[in-house]
Amino acid sequence: xxxxxxxxxxxxxxxxxxxxxxxxxxxxxxxxxxxxxxxxxxxxxxxxxxxxxxxxxxxxxxxxxxxxxxxxxxxxxxxxxxxxxxxxxxxxxxxxxxxxxxxxxxxxxxxxxxxxxxxxxxxxxxxxxxxxxxxxxxxxxxxxxxxxxxxxxxxxxxxxxxxxxxxxxxxxxxxxxxxxxxxxxxxxxxxxxxxxxxxxxxxxxxxxxxxxxxxxxxxxxxxxxxxxxxxxxxxxxxxxxxxxxxxxxxxxxxxxxxxxxxxxxxxxxxxxxxxxxxxxxxxxxxxxxxxxxxxxxxx
Amino acid sequence: xxxxxxxxxxxxxxxxxxxxxxxxxxxxxxxxxxxxxxxxxxxxxxxxxxxxxxxxxxxxxxxxxxxxxxxxxxxxxxxxxxxxxxxxxxxxxxxxxxxxxxxxxxxxxxxxxxxxxxxxxxxxxxxxxxxxxxxxxxxxxxxxxxxxxxxxxxxxxxxxxxxxxxxxxxxxxxxxxxxxxxxxxxxxxxxxxxxxxxxxxxxxxxxxxxxxxxxxxxxxxxxxxxxxxxxxxxxxxxxxxxxxxxxxxxxxxxxxxxxxxxxxxxxxxxxxxxxxxxxxxxxxxxxxxxxxxxxxxxx
Numbered sequence: 001x002x003x004x005x006x007x008x009x010x011x012x013x014x015x016x017x018x019x020x021x022x023x024x025x026x027x028x029x030x031x032x033x034x035x036x037x038x039x040x041x042x043x044x045x046x047x048x049x050x051x052x053x054x055x056x057x058x059x060x061x062x063x064x065x066x067x068x069x070x071x072x073x074x075x076x077x078x079x080x081x082x083x084x085x086x087x088x089x090x091x092x093x094x095x096x097x098x099x100x101x102x103x104x105x106x107x108x109x110x111x112x113x114x115x116x117x118x119x120x121x122x123x124x125x126x127x128x129x130x131x132x133x134x135x136x137x138x139x140x141x142x143x144x145x146x147x148x149x150x151x152x153x154x155x156x157x158x159x160x161x162x163x164x165x166x167x168x169x170x171x172x173x174x175x176x177x178x179x180x181x182x183x184x185x186x187x188x189x190x191x192x193x194x195x196x197x198x199x200x201x202x203x204x205x206x207x208x209x210x211x212x213x214x215x216x217x218x219x220x221x222x223x224x225x226x227x228x229x230x231x232x233x234x235x236x237x238x239x240x241x242x243x244x245x246x247x248x249x250x251x252x253x254x255x256x257x258x259x260x261x262x263x264x265x266x267x268x269x270x271x272x273x274x275x276x277x278x279x280x281x282x283x284x285x286x287x288x289x290x291x292x293x294x295x296x297x298x299x
Numbered sequence: 300x301x302x303x304x305x306x307x308x309x310x311x312x313x314x315x316x317x318x319x320x321x322x323x324x325x326x327x328x329x330x331x332x333x334x335x336x337x338x339x340x341x342x343x344x345x346x347x348x349x350x351x352x353x354x355x356x357x358x359x360x361x362x363x364x365x366x367x368x369x370x371x372x373x374x375x376x377x378x379x380x381x382x383x384x385x386x387x388x389x390x391x392x393x394x395x396x397x398x399x400x401x402x403x404x405x406x407x408x409x410x411x412x413x414x415x416x417x418x419x420x421x422x423x424x425x426x427x428x429x430x431x432x433x434x435x436x437x438x439x440x441x442x443x444x445x446x447x448x449x450x451x452x453x454x455x456x457x458x459x460x461x462x463x464x465x466x467x468x469x470x471x472x473x474x475x476x477x478x479x480x481x482x483x484x485x486x487x488x489x490x491x492x493x494x495x496x497x498x499x500x501x502x503x504x505x506x507x508x509x510x511x512x513x514x515x516x517x518x519x520x521x522x523x524x525x526x527x528x529x530x531x532x533x534x535x536x537x538x539x540x541x542x543x544x545x546x547x548x549x550x551x552x553x554x555x556x557x558x559x560x561x562x563x564x565x566x567x568x569x570x571x572x573x574x575x576x577x578x579x580x581x582x583x584x585x586x587x588x589x590x591x592x593x594x595x596x597x598x
Contacts, residue, residue, distance in 0.1 A: 003485070181594070184560025185519045186302070210512075213553040213590030214560070217516040220484045254512040261483025261513070291512030295480070 004228035006265040008044060010139075010175070010205065011037050011252060013280070014065075015046040015080055017237025019058045020248065021284055027061045029283045031068045036276035037234060038072040041268040042252075046078045046099065050086035063093040078139065082113070087127045091134060098131065099175075100124045101141035102166060104159040105148035108179075112143070121165050128170045140171035141207065145191060146183025156194035164198040173203050175231055178218065181211030181248070185221035192225040205229035208250045210236065210289070215250035216258055223262070230255060235277035236289020251290030253277055271296075303527035305564040307343060309438075309474070309504065310336050310551060312579070313364075314345040314379055316536025318357045319547065320583055326360045328582045330367045335575035336533060337371040340567040341551075345377045345398065349385035362392040377438065381412070386426045390433060397430065398474075399423045400440035401465065403458040404447035407478075411442070420464050427469045439470035440506070444490060445482025455493035463497040472502050474530055477517065480510030480547070484520035491524040504528035507549045509535065509588075514549035515557050522561070529554060534576035535588020550589030552576055570595075 014034055018025050030048070037045050047069065048062025062079060069077065081087040081098040090098050102120045103109040109117045131138045144151075145159045163174045176195065183191075188206070195204060206222040207230070208215035219230055233249030256270050274293050281288045288294060313333055317324050329347070336344050346368065347361025361378060368376065380386040380397040389397050401419045402408040408416045430437045443450075444458045462473045475494065482490075487505070494503060505521040506529070507514035518529055532548030555569050573592050580587045587593060 184557050186561045210590060211594045212556050213509075213515055213550070214557060216512055217519045217557065220516045220519060251512070257511050258483055258513060258516065262485045291509060295510045 003223050003262055003264060004226065007223075007228045007230060007259050009042060009252060009255060009266060009268065010044045010046065010229065010231045011042045011234060012046045012207075012231050012249060013037070013234035013237040013252065015049050015059070016231075017233040017235075017249060019049060019056055020238045021058055023284075024058050024060070025283060027064045027068065029280070030061070030065045033234070033276065033280050033283075034065065034069045034077070036272075036279060038070070038075045040272035040276050041266070042273075043074060043267060044076045044078065046080065049080035049082075050089040050093070050095075051080070051082055063089065066093040066095060081127060083123060084126045084130065087130060087136075091136060095136070097137040097139065098127070099139040099141060100127060100166075100171070101143060102162050103143045103148075104154050104162050105144040105151045107150035108144045108148050111150065117162060121162075121169070124166075124169060132170060138171050140166035140169075140174040141177055142166065142174060143177045143179040145176040146178040146187055147180050149180050156191045159191060160195045160198040163195050163204070167199045167203060173205055173229065174199055175205035175207045175229075177207035177231070178209055178215075181209030181214065183208070183218055184214050185217045188218040188221040189225055192222060192227055196225065201226045202228070205231060207231035209248050210250045210254075211248060216254055219250070219255060219258060223264070234273070235281050235293060237280065237284070248289075251277070251288070251293065253288075253290040253292040257292045302522050302561055302563060303525065306522075306527045306529060306558050308341060308551060308554060308565060308567065309343045309345065309528065309530040310341045310533060311345045311506075311530050311548060312336070312533035312536040312551065314348050314358070315530075316532040316534075316548060318348060318355055319537045320357055322583075323357050323359070324582060326363045326367065328579070329360070329364045332533070332575065332579050332582075333364065333368045333376070335571075335578060337369070337374045339571035339575050340565070341572075342373060342566060343375045343377065345379065348379035348381075349388040349392070349394075350379070350381055362388065365392040365394060380426060382422060383425045383429065386429060386435075390435060394435070396436040396438065397426070398438040398440060399426060399465070399470070400442060401461050402442045402447075403453050403461050404443040404450045406449035407443045407447045410449065416461060420461075420468070423465075423468060431469060437470050439465035439468075439473040440476055441465065441473060442476045442478040444475040445477040445486055446479050448479050455490045458490060459494040459497040462494050462503070466498045466502060472504055472528065473498055474504040474506045474528075476506035476530070477508055477514075480508030480513065482507070482517055483513050484516045487517040487520040488524050491521060491526055495524065500525045501527070504530060506530035508547050509549045509553075510547065515553055518549070518554060518557060522563070533572070534580050534592060536579065536583070547588075550576070550587070550592065552587075552589040552591040556591045
């Protein structure tokens with residue numbers, strides 16, 4: 001067993017987390033969160049999303065957030081851009097890195113973004129072309145990699161096909177998301193074995209949801225497969241829309257605790273991170289979804 | 300990587316879980332819980348504890364619980380017996396298997412059971428002798444194996460010394476408990492490597508707390524080390540007394556979900572288990588500590 005010596009965490013709380021909040025969060029609170037996260041040592045923060053406020057009202061004001069954050073050197077501040085219009089808005093707001101997303105499940109793609117998987121990939125072509133021209137980096141997401149709320153099990157080969165396509169189109173990294181959190185450690189390893197045969201492993205990331213309490217084990221399983229980039233969400237922000245009351249994104253605090261315990265370098269200060277999580281948990285008015293935060297705040 | 304083909308779960312909810320409840324649970328509710336657990340397929344249930352009700356009032360009535368449960372063939376119904384008096388009371392109540400416990404930390408042993416580790420082991424000698432004579436099996440627990448609330452880190456060699464002693468005294472199995480839940484996957488593997496050199500691995504069990512969200516990952520790490528017996532608690536019953544509001548014992552539902560996902564046989568019906576957990580969660584008046592139960596009950 002040889003584990004990676006360092007891990008990069010992609011903090012998705014301000015975007016993937018807060019976009020699921022029933023009550024919109026103010027620009028000021030979002031800015032405070034992003035700055036607290038960079039101060040805690042996170043080197044990659046997904047700050048917002050440039051989508052129609054008609055579809056995702058929680059992400060209105062992303063441009064203002066980008067304008068007001070204190071940009072710390074060495075930190076990547078990224079935004080989701082589902083289409084060319086969103087990409088252009090993001091660039092106009094000074095964004096240097098965007099993310100695009102596709103699904104590994106046809107049914108999920110249809111219901112979530114209203115088109116087939118291949119149509120969604122076609123939509124990215126003009127984004128990729130514009131990004132190349134303007135020197136913008138693009139990260140790709142694939143959702144439903146270990147299960148789909150409509151189709152059930154998803155073959156790793158299907159995930160590999162979508163991931164390979166995103167990589168071939170120019171995504172410098174592809175994040176594989178267990179959107180409904182049903183995956184377990186063995187399936188996670190098989191996933192990275194199969195996808196890793198199509199896309200270099202150092203271009204893959206893991207994105208786990210803790211809905212069934214498996215996220216930390218899945219991250220450990222991924223580390224054993226040589227994966228060293230993971231998405232996570234401060235305080236576990238972002239409930240899973242398919243299981244009311246259940247947890248969604250794995251909490252960044254819990255991931256950092258695991259990595260600290262394994263002696264893997266992240267550059268993140270766990271206590272500062274817990275402080276950032278405490279602050280945003282107060283804003284959203286819910287207890288933290290992080291077990292580490294709960295334990296540490298309780299002592 | 301070769302994982303065990305089957306795992307035995309030791310359900311500690313009725314004892315280790317309920318003994319931490321502020322409000323005592325009635326004998327009838329305990330009986331209903333134990334019967335629901337055996338009906339769900341659990342083959343080993345720690346039903347109660349024969350200790351002075353002065354120290355642990357929650358465990359008063361253990362003899363009545365033993366008298367009223369429906370004994371299912373093939374199921375072991377065990378009790379904790381901290382001293383010879385407790386052992387005799389347990390045997391009088393028809394108990395065929397008892398458990399004794401020691402700590403891997405001197406400070407914890409002193410504060411928790413008011414004697415040194417070696418004194419605690421000496422106290423077990425008459426229990427072991429009486430058990431041998433009467434054909435009673437004895438299981439040993441070692442607490443604080445991955446950290447102590449007073450001493451901090453605990454050397455695996457220290458755990459190995461206590462585990463070896465319990466095994467040499469006649470405990471047929473020794474369960475290693477991460478009492479405060481601070482352990483992570485790498486430390487778990489090292490623990491079983493070191494202890495496994497002193498006690499056969501098939502005589503060791505893992506007992507993990509989910510206080511820091513690491514229990515499922517630690518169980519996966521243990522499986523990779525060949526361990527195939529784990530303690531767990533229905534609905535995650537049993538808060539950790541050192542971190543108010545934080546979770547304690549890993550939830551049986553979450554462990555079974557992991558094992559089902561890995562294709563490891565347990566003989567347990569997850570849906571029946573979730574039903575048992577729902578029932579006892581209503582009795583204690585708290586949401587389940589199991590993420591699987593939360594997700595499945597929310598759908």
